[in-house]
Amino acid sequence: MRQIEWYEETQWLHDALRSGGAFVVAADGDGKPNPMTIGWAQVGIVWSRPVLAVLVRESRYTYGCMRASTAFTVSVPRPGELGDALAFCGSRSGRDCDKALETGLTLVPAETVEAAWVAECGLHYECEIIARTQQADADFAPTDVPETFYPSPDYHLVVYGHIVAAFADR
Ligand SMILES: Cc1cc2nc3c(=O)[nH]c(=O)nc-3n(C[C@H](O)[C@H](O)[C@H](O)COP(=O)(O)O)c2cc1C
Numbered sequence: 001m002r003q004i005e006w007y008e009e010t011q012w013l014h015d016a017l018r019s020g021g022a023f024v025v026a027a028d029g030d031g032k033p034n035p036m037t038i039g040w041a042q043v044g045i046v047w048s049r050p051v052l053a054v055l056v057r058e059s060r061y062t063y064g065c066m067r068a069s070t071a072f073t074v075s076v077p078r079p080g081e082l083g084d085a086l087a088f089c090g091s092r093s094g095r096d097c098d099k100a101l102e103t104g105l106t107l108v109p110a111e112t113v114e115a116a117w118v119a120e121c122g123l124h125y126e127c128e129i130i131a132r133t134q135q136a137d138a139d140f141a142p143t144d145v146p147e148t149f150y151p152s153p154d155y156h157l158v159v160y161g162h163i164v165a166a167f168a169d170r
Contacts, residue, residue, distance in 0.1 A: 001124075006050040006163040009076075009123050010043050012170075016076045017041055020086040023118045024054050025107065026065035026072040028094070033107045033116035035099050036062040037090030041074065043163075050163040052125050055156040061094040066159045071113035071128050075121035078170060082120060112165045123168045127161025134158075 016022045021037040028034060042053045052074060056063050066072065077086065085103040092099060100107050106119040113126045135155040140146045 001167045001169040004166050004168045006043070006052075006125070006166050009166070009168050012079075012123055012168075013041070013043065013074070013076050013125075015079065020077070020083050021090060022074055022076040023086070023089060023105075023121065024056075024062065024072055024074050025116050025118060026062055026069045027115065028061070028065045029068045032094075033100075034061055034065055034094035035075075035089045035103075035105060035107065035118055036060060036094070037086050038074070046160060047130065047162075051130065051160050052127050052163050053158055053160045055158055057154045057156055059154045063157055065094075066129070066132065066157060069115065069129065071110070071115040071126070072159065072161055073110050073113070073115045073117050073127065074125040075118035076123035077120070078122040081122075085120075110165075111167070122170050124166065125161075125163050126165040126167075128164050129159060130162050131160045132157055133160070 021039045023035045024038045025033050025035045040055045088103050089099050107116040108119045110126045117124045
């Protein structure tokens with residue numbers, strides 16, 4: 001695993017987000033890390049620093065983890081790999097099961113932040129939480145988005161993480 005600049009492998013991240021997804025890992029109030037599959041994320045510059053923002057619906061166990069944590073990671077599978085684990089972590093909740101145990105994924109401590117990685121992945125972002133923004137009905141312009149994505153008011157928490165380190169190994 002070699003340390004990379006935050007912008008070096010964004011194509012890999014985006015390709016994963018457009019196909020099977022990636023894993024976001026944040027720990028619950030007891031410090032237990034929980035992997036959740038994500039398909040939505042943004043990478044760019046905010047507050048003069050590299051930021052990775054993830055969107056977590058209120059109904060997810062990960063929502064409470066993001067509220068309880070100071071950091072999270074995003075781990076990206078190598079192309080075509082870990083499809084079963086992505087599907088599992090994208091449909092089962094850490095509220096009801098130990099996803100690492102059930103999938104065989106290995107959660108290891110990140111290098112620089114209080115969070116864990118999915119060791120079987122080839123690309124990792126280590127993020128310190130800078131801000132959390134709760135979306136609400138009143139924030140949406142009158143497009144198709146609210147009725148398409150929020151038939152019930154399960155709005156996203158946008159969690160902005162400062163990318164303090166990134167690692168890749170293909
Ligand atoms: C491909 C894929 C992408 C997903 N993207 C997101 C996402 O970006 N945000 C989100 O809140 N849920 C997303 N989900 C749904 C969660 O992964 C799913 O509800 C999961 O079971 C929640 O786990 P948790 O309760 O342990 O947090 C996605 C699911 C899949 C299969």
